[in-house]
Amino acid sequence: MQLIDWILVVAPILLVLGVATYTKRYVKSVADFLAAGRCARRYLLANARGESDSGLANTIKGFEIILVSGFVVSFWEKISIPVMLLIGISGFVIYRFRETRALTLAQFFEIRYSRRFRLFMGTLCFISGILNYGVFPAISARFFIYFLNLPGSVTVGGFELSTMALLMASYLTVTLYLVLAGGQVTAMVTDCLEGILSHGIYIAIAIAVFFVVDWKQVIDVMASAKPGHSGIDPFDAKDVQNFNIWFVLMTLVNYAYTRMALQNKQGFNAAAKSPHESRMGDVLGNWRMYARTLMILLLGVCALTYLKHPDFIEQSGTMRAEISAIGDSYLRDQMSVPIALRHLLPTGIKGLFCAMMIMGLFAGDSGHMHSWGSIFIQDVWMPITKRNISPREHIWLLRGAVTFVALFAFCFSMVFTQTQYIALWWAVTSGVFTSAAGAAIIGGLYWKRGTAAGAWAGALTGATISLAGIAASGTTWKHIVDVIEPAFGIDLPARFWFNGLQVAIIAAGATTAVYVIVSLLTSRSPFNLDRMLHRGLYAVDAQGVSAPTTSPSLRDQFRLRNILRFDHNFTFADKMVAGGIFWWAMFMLVLHVGISLWNVFVRHWPINWWANYSLVTSILIPFVIAICTLVWFGIGGIKDMILLFHDLRTMTRDASDDGRVPENTPAVAPEAATNAPGERVIGRAGVTP
Numbered sequence: 001m002q003l004i005d006w007i008l009v010v011a012p013i014l015l016v017l018g019v020a021t022y023t024k025r026y027v028k029s030v031a032d033f034l035a036a037g038r039c040a041r042r043y044l045l046a047n048a049r050g051e052s053d054s055g056l057a058n059t060i061k062g063f064e065i066i067l068v069s070g071f072v073v074s075f076w077e078k079i080s081i082p083v084m085l086l087i088g089i090s091g092f093v094i095y096r097f098r099e100t101r102a103l104t105l106a107q108f109f110e111i112r113y114s115r116r117f118r119l120f121m122g123t124l125c126f127i128s129g130i131l132n133y134g135v136f137p138a139i140s141a142r143f144f145i146y147f148l149n150l151p152g153s154v155t156v157g158g159f160e161l162s163t164m165a166l167l168m169a170s171y172l173t174v175t176l177y178l179v180l181a182g183g184q185v186t187a188m189v190t191d192c193l194e195g196i197l198s199h200g201i202y203i204a205i206a207i208a209v210f211f212v213v214d215w216k217q218v219i220d221v222m223a224s225a226k227p228g229h230s231g232i233d234p235f236d237a238k239d240v241q242n243f244n245i246w247f248v249l250m251t252l253v254n255y256a257y258t259r260m261a262l263q264n265k266q267g268f269n270a271a272a273k274s275p276h277e278s279r280m281g282d283v284l285g286n287w288r289m290y291a292r293t294l295m296i297l298l299l300g301v302c303a304l305t306y307l308k309h310p311d312f313i314e315q316s317g318t319m320r321a322e323i324s325a326i327g328d329s330y331l332r333d334q335m336s337v338p339i340a341l342r343h344l345l346p347t348g349i350k351g352l353f354c355a356m357m358i359m360g361l362f363a364g365d366s367g368h369m370h371s372w373g374s375i376f377i378q379d380v381w382m383p384i385t386k387r388n389i390s391p392r393e394h395i396w397l398l399r400g401a402v403t404f405v406a407l408f409a410f411c412f413s414m415v416f417t418q419t420q421y422i423a424l425w426w427a428v429t430s431g432v433f434t435s436a437a438g439a440a441i442i443g444g445l446y447w448k449r450g451t452a453a454g455a456w457a458g459a460l461t462g463a464t465i466s467l468a469g470i471a472a473s474g475t476t477w478k479h480i481v482d483v484i485e486p487a488f489g490i491d492l493p494a495r496f497w498f499n500g501l502q503v504a505i506i507a508a509g510a511t512t513a514v515y516v517i518v519s520l521l522t523s524r525s526p527f528n529l530d531r532m533l534h535r536g537l538y539a540v541d542a543q544g545v546s547a548p549t550t551s552p553s554l555r556d557q558f559r560l561r562n563i564l565r566f567d568h569n570f571t572f573a574d575k576m577v578a579g580g581i582f583w584w585a586m587f588m589l590v591l592h593v594g595i596s597l598w599n600v601f602v603r604h605w606p607i608n609w610w611a612n613y614s615l616v617t618s619i620l621i622p623f624v625i626a627i628c629t630l631v632w633f634g635i636g637g638i639k640d641m642i643l644l645f646h647d648l649r650t651m652t653r654d655a656s657d658d659g660r661v662p663e664n665t666p667a668v669a670p671e672a673a674t675n676a677p678g679e680r681v682i683g684r685a686g687v688t689p
Contacts, residue, residue: 127433201352373405394658
């Protein structure tokens, strides 16, 4: 790192901290701290939520996948990405959730099922969330140690201190300040700003790496793997473990099932100005990911090429020695790309990359801290204590919980030993809640016969399977083997049969089956979804004004405009954007399915065809999209930040809008959901089930 590198690192950090300090003045209510006053528009949401998804640990996860599979997962993801875009365009789950006007997911659970279920799911979500987030500080600190070539410890005042501990404490303190300053208001603005800056850095990095590593060298390395392990031919990669076509398909199923269940972005889910803005923000956010995917893929394959190609034998010798010196195999794989990038990236680009990682670190970690701290207060502490507190005291409780999450993550990272890839650990830990919640969310928003008894049974099933998966995925499995094999004479594998993602899929399937069966057995009358969603006779717009709606006929429901959920909120420009993304998604889906069928049934492509195909679809097209999106989303994001400040400055706050569901709201018996014995459904003001 040269002087110019450090300047490029420090400048954006100071800008972000200055903006965070400025946003403090706009937080005047609990809804502001939790959901930015529900004033966020689409480009602000797209940039901010996208940057929150781009955390440092997420980037390392992407590098791990590429190190194992090369371009293979990228090919199969091209089939899943169009499906994800279509899910976003349809507004699946996220649109209806915004219609409920709940501030947190567990508040929705209380509206739809019961207060006890809210408390249980809030507790489960909090435990799952902090376990999931607990490894972030360690991953981030190790990245900086190996990327900046820092020593393992430093001496301060005669005491030897761990560099990892110092780095974690430093960055957690700064991230904590960003969250405590203004909650979701600060997160929306700083994440959007970081997202625009990072987007430009993605493009700069994509250009720079090809001045060091050329495409022919990349293909030489990707095609040199032994049969069954190709890094570029997806039909010659059947022996690639963990990250293959099944990984992509399971991830896609899990994405649809856990739609909005993973609450590391719960503040963004409730922050939209309207359900329509929430949907458009989600659609555009998925489109924005082209630039980030391009950058991760290029850095990953170029780092791998730098390590393995004969043209870089002199440089790779030093890198291989550093990597071999890492004793733990998982840590060795995790840090291989950062070590290679330290040698590969030129001056200036190295500083930009470091700045991008730090901004992603702030955005991703602040989202987790805000979410898990808020969920603990809103969905665990408040339902238990039932205290009437002032907005000021409420906000300080939220800040205290956020601080606890940061302290827990620091301690957990200091003692926890990672035993599987990041993506698989996240799948199983988040699955403790998401597997349990997915059926309750989808069923609660779309199915009138879903009951509280079904939600309870499904949630307990999913959580139990996921917790068992966590226990079996670690060192506990060895103890199980040591006990069972001698006692019963059964030969068990050295590692558990299923990885984290497979456990999550099994848990999701079991949860859905139990939810449906128990709901059918216990449902006595249909739930009034229209009232909960403010539809039909209960329809109101985003400002609470009556807005009656009509449902399309059965024939009209199968027209394209209704499949894409084009309603009166869609302007002509909205239809052009959503329709354009739809047809692009369909074109890419048909193209990749067609190529797959050709390779299976007609003729297997040679390596040079796959090389050209990857160059066009994985590099050139995303690069063009990234440049256009930078200008488009940059202008839109800045405008939306200005409008956010205007709305927060002029809006009238409702002190009672703090995420609590009033107990004195009467439930209408004929329309209430069937509950577990002894439970009572409680509706919120104007949303009585």
